[in-house]
Amino acid sequence: MSTKNLHDEQFEETTIRLFRKLSTRMILFHQLAAQSLGLVHTDLKSADILIEFGPMTAGELGKKTGLSTGSVTALVDRLENAGYVKRENDPNDRRRVIIVPVQESRQPIKKLFSGLSESTIALCKEYSPEELEIIFDFLKKGTDLIDAEIERIRE
Amino acid sequence: MSTKNLHDEQFEETTIRLFRKLSTRMILFHQLAAQSLGLVHTDLKSADILIEFGPMTAGELGKKTGLSTGSVTALVDRLENAGYVKRENDPNDRRRVIIVPVQESRQPIKKLFSGLSESTIALCKEYSPEELEIIFDFLKKGTDLIDAEIERIRE
Secondary structure: OHHHHHHHHHHHHHHHHHHHHHHHHHHHHHHHHHOOOOOOOOHHHHHHHHHHOEOOOOOHHHHHOOHHHHHHHHHHHHHHHHHEEEEEOOOEEEEEEEEOOOOOOHHHHHHHHHHHHHHHHHHHHHHHHHHHHHHHHHHHHHHHHHHHHHHHHHH | OOOHHHHHHHHHHHHHHHHHHHHHHHHHHHHHHHHHOOOOHHHHHHHHHHHHOOOOOOOHHHHHHOOOOHHHHHHHHHHHHHOOEEEEEEEEEEEEEEEEEOOOHHHHHHHHHHHHHHOOOHHHOOOOHHHHHHHHHHHHHHHHHHHHHHHHHHH
């Protein structure tokens, strides 16, 4: 193996280990946060999908999250009971039921995440605007990569 | 509100939105990956904890993951059935049972994650070594922040 390849391999290992550690922590954090709100761990992220894309039908939410019809129904029940979403008739088509996020009730979630939000912002402020541009560019492209992989797994 | 504060607020909103989007995608990806392996979504990350820290008792795994005793038992059962871990007697204390990750059987997981690993490495190679140093420094510090928040929620 040439030095170049060895170097490449080490670089790849370090990179993968870094991302694995980050994603493990992110997932553990969300698991604990959801648990402390009496929700199943992925529920919060499904609620985030509704906030990001706006109200949608259960079928559309199933497509976005990759959950089965039964799982989506159970998810919406839990979120509705906890006051995070409402089922409403679509104003554009009264036969359709859409799931609408309830913004006001997100206070407990906000409180839970506010510590992490604050420390993340404090961390960002340690970097120069030029450095942050590089970091944010990387994170946006990384998010797009994951989106592409989600599509690939679903197919 | 002064221009400075407005600027700050916009910066904070953009930052939080970016991280929220990234974490939503990471969690969705892991949910789908686990589903396609017949596991519950956080199981893979619990298996990762074992690989990162080495074999440990169910009690220790519970502490690291924040899961209750019953949830850890069910988790270890699923992972053992799927061939990802083994229960073994601790060679240092035969009365203790430790959970040992089974590295060989991680092939299906690796295959599932290899697309994302490859595209992440390709993305990293678009940046100069100096830029990557900034990005990796940021990601490491970000991981530490999440670790600190996990501790805080647990308390």
